[in-house]
Amino acid sequence: RSAVSVAPGGLSRSQNNIVYGLVDDADIDKALKDYVARGNTLATIKSAAGFKLRLNEMSCTGCHQTHGIAGFHYTGADPASEPRRNAVFVPGSAVFFAD
Known part of the structure; x- marks a missing residue:
């Protein structure tokens, strides 16, 4: 859906x-x-x-x-030790940074 x-x-x-x-x-x-x-x-x-x-x-x-304002627009970045395949590199969404 x-x-x-x-x-x-x-x-x-x-x-x-x-x-x-x-x-x-x-x-x-x-x-x-x-x-x-x-x-x-x-x-x-x-x-x-x-x-x-x-x-x-x-x-x-x-x-x-x-x-x-949904909390998922600012998820935070994962530490460098997190495997790249599972990492969040940018702490916020484009919507968050635009605001």
Whole structure:
């Protein structure tokens, strides 16, 4: 699956809504109820709509549509001892440095 930004329109446009068609409300409601039934507490996500909104906001498209700042834009650089095939050489994204 891929995220496509067709701004403007934000999350009101299905193309910007990464969760659109991915999972239905009944499945989300069941998962939330099962989670609470196991003795867990939900502090912020208490409905299918809330779950979808949070998941969309955490996607690349959602973050950029809401002008959020995601922590992954500044990952930090790995030490020189890290194998090159697994190393992060530039500590921040182009977006981070542009800001």
